Amino acid sequence: MTTTEPMPGEQTVDGEFDFRAYANDPDRISDFSVFNDDVTTLIHTVEDNADAIFTWGYGKGERASLDKLYEKAKTSQWNGQTDLDWSTDVDPYAVLAPANPEEVAYFAENPRSPLHKLTDDEWADLGVESMNWSLSQFMHGEQGALLCTAKIVETVPWIDAKYYAATQVVDEARHVEVFAQYLDQKLDGIKYPVNTHLGTLLDDILQDSRWDMTYLGMQIMVEGLALAAFGFMHQTTEEPLLKKLLRYVMSDEARHVAFGVLTLQEVYQELTVAELRERQEFAFEAALRMRDRFMRQEVWERMGVDVKEMVQFTLAMPDDLRLFQRLLFSKIVPNCKKLGLLDAGDGWLRDRFTDIGVIQFEDWVDTGEEYADLDEVAKDREMAEG
Amino acid sequence: MTITEPQTAGDDSGNQAGPTEFDLLMESVRAEFDTQFTWDYERGRDGLNRLYEKAKRSQWNVSDDLDWSTPVDPERMIRLQAEATGIPAGMPARSLLDVKGSPVASWDEDQWVEFALHSQAASLSQFLHGEQGALLCTARLVESVPWIEAKYYGATQVVDEARHVEAFARYLDEKMPTTYPINENLKTLLDTVLRDERWDLVYLGMQVVIEGLALAAFGLMLGTTQEPLLKKMLRYVMADEARHVAFGILSLQEIYDDLPAADFRERQEFAYEACDMMRRRTLNAELWPRFGIENAEIEALLPRQSSQQALQRLLFSKIVPNCKKLGLLDHRDGWLRERFQEMGVIQYEDWENTAEALTIGDAVEPIFADPTTDRPSPNDD
Numbered sequence: 001m002t003t004t005e006p007m008p009g010e011q012t013v014d015g016e017f018d019f020r021a022y023a024n025d026p027d028r029i030s031d032f033s034v035f036n037d038d039v040t041t042l043i044h045t046v047e048d049n050a051d052a053i054f055t056w057g058y059g060k061g062e063r064a065s066l067d068k069l070y071e072k073a074k075t076s077q078w079n080g081q082t083d084l085d086w087s088t089d090v091d092p093y094a095v096l097a098p099a100n101p102e103e104v105a106y107f108a109e110n111p112r113s114p115l116h117k118l119t120d121d122e123w124a125d126l127g128v129e130s131m132n133w134s135l136s137q138f139m140h141g142e143q144g145a146l147l148c149t150a151k152i153v154e155t156v157p158w159i160d161a162k163y164y165a166a167t168q169v170v171d172e173a174r175h176v177e178v179f180a181q182y183l184d185q186k187l188d189g190i191k192y193p194v195n196t197h198l199g200t201l202l203d204d205i206l207q208d209s210r211w212d213m214t215y216l217g218m219q220i221m222v223e224g225l226a227l228a229a230f231g232f233m234h235q236t237t238e239e240p241l242l243k244k245l246l247r248y249v250m251s252d253e254a255r256h257v258a259f260g261v262l263t264l265q266e267v268y269q270e271l272t273v274a275e276l277r278e279r280q281e282f283a284f285e286a287a288l289r290m291r292d293r294f295m296r297q298e299v300w301e302r303m304g305v306d307v308k309e310m311v312q313f314t315l316a317m318p319d320d321l322r323l324f325q326r327l328l329f330s331k332i333v334p335n336c337k338k339l340g341l342l343d344a345g346d347g348w349l350r351d352r353f354t355d356i357g358v359i360q361f362e363d364w365v366d367t368g369e370e371y372a373d374l375d376e377v378a379k380d381r382e383m384a385e386g
Numbered sequence: 387m388t389i390t391e392p393q394t395a396g397d398d399s400g401n402q403a404g405p406t407e408f409d410l411l412m413e414s415v416r417a418e419f420d421t422q423f424t425w426d427y428e429r430g431r432d433g434l435n436r437l438y439e440k441a442k443r444s445q446w447n448v449s450d451d452l453d454w455s456t457p458v459d460p461e462r463m464i465r466l467q468a469e470a471t472g473i474p475a476g477m478p479a480r481s482l483l484d485v486k487g488s489p490v491a492s493w494d495e496d497q498w499v500e501f502a503l504h505s506q507a508a509s510l511s512q513f514l515h516g517e518q519g520a521l522l523c524t525a526r527l528v529e530s531v532p533w534i535e536a537k538y539y540g541a542t543q544v545v546d547e548a549r550h551v552e553a554f555a556r557y558l559d560e561k562m563p564t565t566y567p568i569n570e571n572l573k574t575l576l577d578t579v580l581r582d583e584r585w586d587l588v589y590l591g592m593q594v595v596i597e598g599l600a601l602a603a604f605g606l607m608l609g610t611t612q613e614p615l616l617k618k619m620l621r622y623v624m625a626d627e628a629r630h631v632a633f634g635i636l637s638l639q640e641i642y643d644d645l646p647a648a649d650f651r652e653r654q655e656f657a658y659e660a661c662d663m664m665r666r667r668t669l670n671a672e673l674w675p676r677f678g679i680e681n682a683e684i685e686a687l688l689p690r691q692s693s694q695q696a697l698q699r700l701l702f703s704k705i706v707p708n709c710k711k712l713g714l715l716d717h718r719d720g721w722l723r724e725r726f727q728e729m730g731v732i733q734y735e736d737w738e739n740t741a742e743a744l745t746i747g748d749a750v751e752p753i754f755a756d757p758t759t760d761r762p763s764p765n766d767d
Binding site (some may be wrong): 041046047050052053054055059063071077079139140153157162163166167170173174176186193194206270280 | 411412413414415416417418419420421422424425427428431439442443447451514515518519521522525526528529530532534535536538540541542544545547548549551552555556558559568569576580641671690
């Protein structure tokens with residue numbers, strides 16, 4: 001992970017690294033050409049450096065909470081083809097992207113906004129593009145999750161975790177399947193390659209040889225953000241097929257984040273302050289890249305809007321308008337707190353989350369406990385059995 | 387060729403029980419391979435698509451679909467099996483009775499029942515460890531195969547393999563006297579497959595050779611045991627395994643279609659060496675020391691032991707036809723055909739092929755169609 005090297009960027013007068021300036025450096029954020037330099041390439045290869053671990057301790061249920069999660073996962077499987085009604089007609093212009101009216105006003109009404117001169121038609125197109133972009137990123141992220149989870153099956157040394165992770169592999173395959181099918185059949189195809197910030201994060205997670213880093217990166221950060229983003233989109237869209245698809249995906253995701261929390265709680269108890277600090281830095285860098293990916297640079301480029309100006313204007317947005325960007329962290333922050341990452345050492349991660357303005361979520365409900373409430377698949381089945 | 391000999395001192399039979407690493411609860415295998423993302427999400431491979439849809443509907447749950455309250459009296463299980471099949475307990479090892487100078491010449495019936503019971507536990511233990519190897523190999527495949535359809539299907543197989551580990555581990559724990567450590571040859575082969583950086587060799591080693599052997603071995607046990615829980619468990623596991631072998635065949639056929647001759651030869655050699663390694667396992671090697679007999683004593687008698695060899699050969703009844711189907715048998719002057727002839731297993735070449743059975747009809751349904759059992763209900767409500 002790049003955080004082990006000194007971070008480039010601003011130093012304050014007393015020699016302390018200025019993380020706030022680093023986080024909001026538009027040059028760093030808008031340099032998104034590195035990953036997708038050739039969008040015609042169909043295969044992207046990442047070196048896997050981890051050892052496969054056999055365990056000869058087959059005692060199922062030694063870790064009761066993971067065992068419970070495994071049993072839950074077995075009974076909450078659903079089928080992307082038969083549990084969703086793919087005959088639903090979808091008008092792409094009626095599938096609303098998540099949008100906060102005040103945030104829209106900030107971009108539409110301010111004369112300095114790069115979007116100030118957009119016509120109504122262009123705003124509608126922007127909505128459709130943003131939706132396609134969001135779902136494309138979800139889909140690529142789900143493929144990353146599929147590969148990371150397969151890696152966890154190989155590398156985690158506990159049988160209860162291998163069992164549970166196996167169910168997650170098939171969950172992730174299902175998620176790639178349904179997002180790809182939705183884009184293909186309902187939204188004019190997959191128009192956006194994987195975002196640089198997301199892609200490089202996935203690469204880093206896959207390349208790391210320490211198995212707990214795969215958990216932290218994928219289960220806590222990427223999945224935690226996905227859970228929040230899906231929830232936001234689920235609330236804002238009126239399109240019934242997408243609504244149900246997201247509801248079902250979210251009930252799986254809640255288990256996935258719980259898996260990360262339950263596993264890492266045990267692992268982190270054994271770590272030194274220095275080792276925890278590495279995890280804190282990893283979490284911060286991941287959080288930053290997840291935030292940066294929502295700058296939607298590829299959409300601005302496609303719409304003919306100046307990307308860097310747009311990033312700068314977005315970063316200058318008043319704090320009270322950043323509802324969506326903040327809510328993205330509403331799962332990550334409490335989960336990091338539950339893991340003890342916020343306050344380990346001298347509270348380094350608390351300071352960083354304060355720097356990027358998301359610390360207020362620390363006492364929201366953590367996902368180690370709420371996954372059972374989010375099992376929409378089970379709820380639908382109970383209702384059907386009436 | 388990278389298959390290395392197992393490190394057992396002083397024998398070339400490839401197996402020895404004695405002290406193992408079973409007490410060490412973890413063992414790591416250095417993996418050097420690439421994870422591959424594919425940006426082509428189009429589902430164009432019909433055979434694999436059908437297999438994926440099939441797999442989704444054929445999931446079952448070890449906790450609910452098997453009746454774990456079934457009482458199992460292990461000794462009675464062995465005696466019933468002997469009665470029902472007409473094969474005395476402890477066969478084929480028991481035929482060593484007739485061999486001159488045999489260390490088991492004085493064994494009575496009770497000892498053979500005890501031996502047969504441990505033999506059953508040892509077989510189930512190897513199934514268990516092999517399933518864990520399959521779990522790790524299949525996760526590897528999901529990471530490294532560059533086709534979206536294969537990633538989708540492979541994901542269902544990961545959860546299948548976890549279920550199999552769960553089932554065998556539970557059966558051994560609750561119903562059998564003991565669990566045996568992994569056989570050295572099996573471990574060596576699994577490590578070799580996991581270490582290889584070429585993803586198609588993971589398919590060949592795992593899906594064709596190891597799963598093929600497993601399918602045959604499960605079939606043999608299913609054919610002889612009278613214990614209802616074990617019977618149902620094996621039937622369900624085999625339904626999954628048939629898909630797994632089909633997955634290997636369907637994928638490799640496409641790859642082998644345009645593989646250069648030299649690369650093809652490497653695959654032939656790999657298949658041969660993997661089979662040879664499994665063939666050179668000594669039957670019951672984990673057991674003899676437990677009964678106070680050195681493996682070397684038994685091995686000295688083996689060349690005269692035709693029934694043991696017949697059993698070993700039968701285990702290749704799935705692998706040989708699948709290698710034929712893949713074109714591996716007759717490529718380059720039939721190099722692999724000659725090797726299989728030397729091993730005495732070529733007669734299986736035209737046995738029913740797993741890929742055809744599964745894509746044309748449904749190999750899975752007939753297994754579940756047994757009137758004594760219910761097919762797990764699909765979650766398609």
